[in-house]
Amino acid sequence: MSITISGMTKRFDRTEVLQGIDLDVADGELVALLGPSGSGKTTLLKIIAGLEWPDSGRLQVAGQDWLQLAARDRRIGFVFQHYALFPHMSVRDNIAFGLEVMPRGQRPSRAQIAAKVDELMAFLQIDQLADRYPAQLSGGQRQRVALGRALAIQPRVLLLDEPFGALDAAIRRDLRRWLRGVHEATGSTTIFVTHDQEEAFELADRVVVMGAGRIEQIGHADDIHDHPASPFVARFMGATVELPVTLAAGRATGPGLDLSALPRRALPDGPARIFARPADIRAVPDPAACWTVSSLGSTGAELHLTATKPDGTEVEVQMPRRGAPALSRGAPVALRIEAAAVFPDSRRDHAAPVLPLRKEIAR
Numbered sequence: 420m421s422i423t424i425s426g427m428t429k430r431f432d433r434t435e436v437l438q439g440i441d442l443d444v445a446d447g448e449l450v451a452l453l454g455p456s457g458s459g460k461t462t463l464l465k466i467i468a469g470l471e472w473p474d475s476g477r478l479q480v481a482g483q484d485w486l487q488l489a490a491r492d493r494r495i496g497f498v499f500q501h502y503a504l505f506p507h508m509s510v511r512d513n514i515a516f517g518l519e520v521m522p523r524g525q526r527p528s529r530a531q532i533a534a535k536v537d538e539l540m541a542f543l544q545i546d547q548l549a550d551r552y553p554a555q556l557s558g559g560q561r562q563r564v565a566l567g568r569a570l571a572i573q574p575r576v577l578l579l580d581e582p583f584g585a586l587d588a589a590i591r592r593d594l595r596r597w598l599r600g601v602h603e604a605t606g607s608t609t610i611f612v613t614h615d616q617e618e619a620f621e622l623a624d625r626v627v628v629m630g631a632g633r634i635e636q637i638g639h640a641d642d643i644h645d646h647p648a649s650p651f652v653a654r655f656m657g658a659t660v661e662l663p664v665t666l667a668a669g670r671a672t673g674p675g676l677d678l679s680a681l682p683r684r685a686l687p688d689g690p691a692r693i694f695a696r697p698a699d700i701r702a703v704p705d706p707a708a709c710w711t712v713s714s715l716g717s718t719g720a721e722l723h724l725t726a727t728k729p730d731g732t733e734v735e736v737q738m739p740r741r742g743a744p745a746l747s748r749g750a751p752v753a754l755r756i757e758a759a760a761v762f763p764d765s766r767r768d769h770a771a772p773v774l775p776l777r778k779e780i781a782r
């Protein structure tokens with residue numbers, strides 16, 4: 420089922436939580452919604468599920484107007500954020516629940532429900548857990564049961580709101596691969612919400628970056644990583660070093676900065692800002708430079724240093740230790756920036772702070 424959302428707005432009290440969302444999801448596509456806390460991800464999913472209504476805009480699924488349709492007529496599989504299984508029901512009964520509560524005319528027979536649940540448990544690799552209760556399961560097993568419950572009704576659309584939120588990094592990675600397999604096998608149109616960019620990029624066909632009720636960018640992982648569409652996306656993608664520069668004939672220059680590695684941009688002359696990741700910056704000893712090394716540490720593989728200018732500006736640098744020049748505290752350095760996004764100063768810029776990303780350790 421394809422999903423088309425257009426001009427969608429939603430306000431709670433005085434806060435405009437969705438500020439005009441336009442989004443097309445193709446039939447069978449897996450799209451990740453990525454954005455900081457409070458950006459409206461859950462609200463958008465709830466509207467698609469029929470648990471919340473927008474103030475304006477349209478929602479069409481396979482050409483049908485879904486805003487006219489009650490939640491239970493939409494056949495949505497939903498795994499909620501902070502999802503809880505029914506504690507007093509076995510795994511088997513939890514998965515069967517959605518089928519058991521169907522209106523009598525649509526409800527499969529007892530035997531059909533049992534067969535369907537067996538088939539799902541085998542497919543989700545949880546058949547050995549059938550008679551256990553939620554309290555007897557690991558977090559990862561619970562998430563599989565939750566997904567089984569969502570899939571039991573053969574949903575036309577699958578909505579997953581941070582389904583792996585509470586799990587540790589290694590289990591999340593396993594479940595991610597497993598979920599991708601499940602998605603490919605069922606072919607359901609899926610929208611997956613996450614805070615975690617690695618998770619979004621690894622799982623999804625396309626990633627939608629949301630910030631404060633707006634879609635900031637839609638694209639493939641490499642695109643969003645290399646060509647953020649706005650300062651907001653650049654910061655959210657980890658380009659935390661932000662420096663003023665001057666553009667002339669498409670080239671950026673700035674005091675103590677070597678920006679010769681950056682490609683020429685089709686941008687107007689004048690003041691601009693560059694956004695770079697600490698790992699894309701190199702400190703190069705230069706007695707004439709205006710930056711000094713103010714702190715220096717090593718993780719073994721990488722040097723982490725802070726370079727400071729007399730006006731107090733600080734820049735974090737992470738460079739491979741092997742092959743790095745000899746550096747010491749107080750040494751004057753120039754900063755060579757290998758990759759960065761550049762935006763003219765006039766451009767729309769969200770001043771709202773971006774919450775730190777949940778970084779996963781040890782890939």
Ligand SMILES: Nc1ncnc2c1ncn2[C@@H]1O[C@H](COP(=O)(O)OP(=O)(O)OP(=O)(O)O)[C@@H](O)[C@H]1O
Nearest residue numbers: 431434436454455456457458459460461462463500
């Ligand atoms: N029922 C409600 N009443 C009032 N405000 C609400 C309600 N639901 C959500 N909000 C507000 O709407 C905004 C968006 O909330 P939403 O839950 O969609 O964010 P989110 O992107 O899912 O965040 P998180 O990543 O923390 O889950 C927040 O500011 C939230 O406080």
Ligand SMILES: [Mg+2]
Nearest residue numbers: 460461500580
């Ligand atoms: Mg949420």
